[in-house]
Structures are given as C-alpha cells and as structure tokens.
Amino acid sequence: MVEPTVVNVVGTITYQQEIALDALADTFSRRGEITDVTYEPAENHWLQTRFAPDDTYVAFYRSGRCSIVGGNSVEHFHEIADRVNTLMRDILQFEYEPTVEISNIVATADIGSSIPLEVLTLELGMEHTEYEPEQFPALMYREEDYVMLVFASGKLLCTGLTDVVDVTDAIEQMESRLRAVV
Structure with a gap:
C-alpha cells in the first residue's frame, strides 16, 4: 500500500466577536510574528497575513473568523492555530477558547505505475x-465526502476529507481498484 503525503491542511478559527480589520492590520504591521500584512478593503473584505516562521497564510474576516491555509500536517495546522490564538488573545484580551476546525486535507500518493484512464x-x-482529457489531464472521481484526481502517471490527489485516517482509507481503496485495472 502507498503512503499518502499530506500537502495542505485548511481550517478555520472562530472568535466570539467581530474584528476591526483596519485596527488589526495596524497592530499586525508592528508585530514580529507577522511577516506580511495586506488589507485593502476596496478590493477584498478580509485581512491577509503571513505568520512566521514558515509564512503560513492566515486570513481574518470582520465576522470573527479566520482561515488558515498551508499546514503540511494536522499537527502543523494546530501549531499555527495555537500561534494565531496566542497572538489574538494578547490583542483582543478574550478568555474563551476559540473554535478550531479542519475543513479540508489535501493529500497525494503515487502508485508507481501508469493507469489507462479510459478503462x-x-x-x-x-x-x-469525469474524464475529459481535452479539458483536464486527470480523471476526477467523486464520492459523497471527497474528490480524487487520478493521473495517467499513477499519481493521486485526494481532497475534501477532514481526517487523515479517512484520507488514507480513501487512497487505499482507490489503489486497490487501480491495481485491478493496471
């Protein structure tokens, strides 16, 4: 069985209050934990940041939610969420525990042999x-909870699940189905 490689973990943190993005952008521009701050309300309704040390993308919304993109593992995602929460607790002075949720895990795998996608x-x-090679070079396989891209090279990309065990199971199931075709 092939071992999937997690390439992106996406999730959210929900704070129990609205956030004044202009004030937050000003505060972030003076903090060492933030390597980049972009807030252009005429173009986007969110505040874009990059958190040190790995420049992970974190977007903040006036509603009190923030999105984290770019975790390379579930553990890394939670480390980033902890860093964001520590900083926000210092700035906003709240005492509650914000809700942290993973919304998507993207993982890849390679079965090591080419696959006849038409078959x-x-x-x-x-x-x-869905397989339209003129439009996109991969077969798109849709289940209720996830999408799996299968490339003729034998590479797989799974997206849409929120638990690494489920991702591993989905890739293992696809691999066994592919072995029957190859």
Missing part, C-alpha cells in the same frame, strides 16, 4: 467519474 472510467462507473 478506469468504465471500471469506476460513469456516475462517479
């Missing part, structure tokens, strides 16, 4: 697959 489309069933 795979029939094997997986037309109701679950």
